[in-house]
Amino acid sequence: MPSLPTLPQRSWLERTSLGLAAAITLLAALTLAGWWMRIDGLLQLGSNQAVMKANSALAFLAVGLALLALELGKRKLVPVAVIATGLGLVSLVQDIFRVDLQVDQMLGRDHLLFLTEYPGRIPAMVAACLVLGSMVLIWCAMESGAKARLFAEAVVGSVLASAGLSTLLGYGAGLQTVYTWGTDTATSPGSAIALCLLGAALLLIAWRNTMKTEGEAPSWSPMPAVIGCLTLSVVLWIGLRERERTFTSTNTMSQMDQFVVQIKDAFDKQASQIERIARKWGDGQEKAESVWQTDARQMLELGAGELGGLSIALVNARRRTVWSHPGSESGQTRDFDHTQSAERSATIDLAESTRGPQITPTTPVLTPAGTLVKGIVIYSPVIRAGAIAGFVAAEYDYRQFFQHIATTRVQQLLENYHIAVYIGGEPVFKHSDPDFAVDEKLALDKTYGIAGRRIRVSLTPTETALSQTRLFLPQLALAAGIGITVFLGLSVHLARSARAGQRAAEQSNRRLFAENEERRRIEARLKVSDERLRLALDSTQIGIIEWSVAAGHVYYSPGLWAMLGYEHTRMPSTVETWQSLVHPDDLPIYRRRTEAQLSGLVAFIDPEYRVRSHHGDWRWVYARSKSVASNADGRPTRIIGTVQDITARRDAEQALRESQAEARKLSLVAAKTDNPVLIGSPDGRIEWANEAFCRVMEYSLEEV
Structure with missing residues (x-):
């Protein structure tokens, strides 16, 4: 029986984003219900605390619905967030120009006036955050400018979450300056919670989209930590400053x-x-x-x-x-x-x-x-x-x-x-x-x-009085907080870089793993080839010389010194070491040929000369060297060559020359003597007879 198709499973990030959107929507809806049904318990989270205004609740409801539409793939419904943009802009215009556009209490009369300058008006900080958050959501629905949009989501999300967290910390520490944000109207705990949820939702959206495109942690990942730590530092600074002023x-x-x-x-x-x-x-x-x-x-x-x-x-x-x-x-x-x-x-x-x-x-x-x-x-x-x-x-x-x-x-x-x-x-x-x-x-x-x-x-x-009681704790806390913020940002950045490097290393390892066996095979073949070359050089009694002219350093292969009976570990790597072994009679030709190569007149030389072995006898060598690198003047900077022991060949050639001389003497004597002379091979064949033999025996050479 064929299996039925199943819907794709949501990742935990997607489920978290959906939960945040639902939480914002529920919080805003309950607040609106509290205003319309006059249920103060739905509005105030605690006594002597500001409440979320009806306009704020409507704006957050629009933002929450836009987030739900975005998470559920209904992008056409995301522009509902424009309601939050409009309400936020109207409140900001009223605060900036000190006008009343009669929109603050259009959804209901504000009867809870704790720390409220204008009844029903959205606090300036909340209005600014709503404008930023809603505009970013509308941008998400357009799917244009991906890189800039992701960065905007990260920045705005971090700012909104930090603003909400600062307000909640202000309530927790009893710092009115923090939760009023320098105005006469307090930001309610409900609005602060909604801002935290909205900021977290935007950060998750940016994170998910970055992971899809880049496949790794985004480059802006230190930003939320930096902004959050800096927010805590500022709140601590304000708290200590208020404590100092209270004292x-x-x-x-x-x-x-x-x-x-x-x-x-x-x-x-x-x-x-x-x-x-x-x-x-x-x-x-x-x-x-x-x-x-x-x-x-x-x-x-x-x-x-x-x-x-x-x-x-x-x-x-x-x-x-x-x-x-x-x-x-x-x-x-x-x-x-x-x-x-x-x-x-x-x-x-x-x-x-x-x-x-x-x-x-x-x-x-x-x-x-x-x-x-x-x-x-x-x-x-x-x-x-x-x-x-x-x-x-x-x-x-x-x-x-x-x-x-x-x-x-x-x-x-x-x-x-x-x-x-x-x-x-x-x-x-x-x-x-x-x-x-x-x-x-x-x-x-x-x-x-x-x-x-x-x-x-x-x-x-x-x-004078202030200096007696001043401990500079606020300034010290702020400086320490900024320092910790910098270190935290660097730590997150380095952790991200390390993680990215690890992922790159893993990918590189997977790519190189396939090449590893091939490299091993190549190395094995090279090892065999090197062994063959070494054995061939040793069997033919050939040594290698590499001369770095500029450094004055000469590499002599171990086989070269073994050929002459020396221990290679005791022989210095200098030109003079080899030159001191050359036979005095052969030293002039050795120097002429070497100087001709060093001056750049010739690139290749192959002299034969005698060198002294460790046992004191003189060995004939055949040296072949070639300039493989030269400077701008044509003078060689690197020379590579081989040295072959040709003593046996020179001895054979000398013996041959001596044998040939003796043969010539014998043939001359045999040809001039009156005695019959025969020269035969080991197998009994007669190869030569002199004229006396042919004359006495009366046979020709062919007959013999």
Whole structure:
């Protein structure tokens, strides 16, 4: 029975991409359902967290459907992602040009406004990511510009995944700066998850397509790791910087509280001292000016003067000054009418009604130099015989008052902070170092209720204070993160290169494996051939010489030295070694022929000469050499030749010549003698007879 055709199995990468597309679609659909059905549980993943807006959900739904269409082969449906492109662009235009196109709440009213500047509007970061992601998906459906498209998919996918991951890390670490992305609108955890899914889906698509075309890991494979590591480094940097700023703010607030406590304590102590003086003067005589003088001088010298105390005066029941210290030259003048100042008059009335010390609001006071400055007056009633006979008035200069407290009562406050004090919205004291710039982001101010008035204090740390607590951890973490990012990118790149090299090596190994046996056969044949050549050279007593003229090095084959009885390991590889063995009588011809070849006159020489063997006898050799390489001048740079032992041949030739000479002598003697002479061969044939034999025996040579 024939088997039925089966559908092709999806790879695990394809199944993962399909799952990511389905997850994006489901998340967006549930969010839309939550908005339309008013189910907050489908919108908020946790309390006090931003929610995915309805427009964002619709855009992610369009992107998810486009991904599903792409994975299922329905490319004609992929352009549905243009909905996300349009919504993202509209939101960006509204943010950039500060306009409202009335599209933010077209799908439903936004009633969850946690960290939301404009109800229903897509956050700027999410809108930008949606535009990029949807445009890449539409490009995928067009199938044009494959290389550029794959690179765009990888880049955009990495950016989207990193943006989503950064937002989630911001929520996990409680870093509002991270998940708001520098705006007043927070990116929701749901949008961050959708961005992570979308980025991962684009990366998988790019990876699959690259593997199909190139067959190996893509060249951009380090990019996701680099961007992800860099994102973590930036988030860590932001977190440490926020921690450092929080620590700085905590220290600033602590110093501010100490400063305010000292201000309140100074006000209370000065009021108590004025009250004691008023009580003392009420119990004493009416005209005890010497006592008044002593008490006033003692109070100013023992602390009030340092706090900006200008004068202490006695005011009668008609609100006029009758006595003051210092006198009329500086400070209060006699007969000064306190009812001319509304602040002074109201405070005196309050002191009279409460029968206790009261402090005026900010009012002009007279300095010893005769100028008016901002300050306060403390009034305390003088009670004599149960009735108010007058008031003790102590005037203080704000600047000196706050300057003394900041200088002496709070350690290093002036050195470490720029200080400003406001009372009733009016600045009464400021201290700053003009040589250093003020970072307004680190400034802290707080309003306190002191002595029946609202005092606002502002402190800004100076560079000195920051340097004392600065550990440079954010900068160190960022530098380390960048370094780790570089090393991680290099590691991934090297791993990819190693993997690619391994795959190439495997392919090369498979290609070379078939050639290996052939190479072995060739090597075996070459070995046999070399053995044959060596045996042939040894049997014919032929040695090989290779002379590198420029280097002065000569290679002598082991067979050459064995032919002459020398051990080749003990013979130097020089020309002089061979030349020293040449017979003195043959040395001139050897040198002439060699010099002719070295000068380039001839390329081939074949002299015969005698050389001394190891046993001391002289051996005839037949040397044949040829120039195989020459320089520009025609002089040889490499000479190759052979040396053959021809001693036996030379001896045979010498013996032949001697035998022939003897034969000639014998034949001459036999031809001239009168005795019959016969020459026969070993087989009994007569080869020659002289004339005497033929004459005596009367036979011809032919008959014999």
